[in-house]
Amino acid sequence: MLNISFEIPDNLDLAKLNEQAQELNVTLEEVPGTYPRLLTATALYAEAFYRLGGIVALEILVQQNI
Numbered sequence: 001m002l003n004i005s006f007e008i009p010d011n012l013d014l015a016k017l018n019e020q021a022q023e024l025n026v027t028l029e030e031v032p033g034t035y036p037r038l039l040t041a042t043a044l045y046a047e048a049f050y051r052l053g054g055i056v057a058l059e060i061l062v063q064q065n066i
Helices: 015-025 047-063
Strands: 001-008 029-030 038-043
Touching: 001 047, 015 029, 015 038, 015 047, 038 047
Parallel strands: none
Antiparallel strands: 001 038, 029 038
């Protein structure tokens, strides 16, 4: 299993990210009590992290109406 942690904006919908991450077989967990907001992702393959990064980037752009 591979693990990474990354920062996400406060206005990002974690439930929506989890739904999309499940399609990649990635488990997302929020690190409690952290500011800025941190998520830990666990996956079997590194490629899933690249795809997850694209999903997160797209969600950030949508939130900013770009």
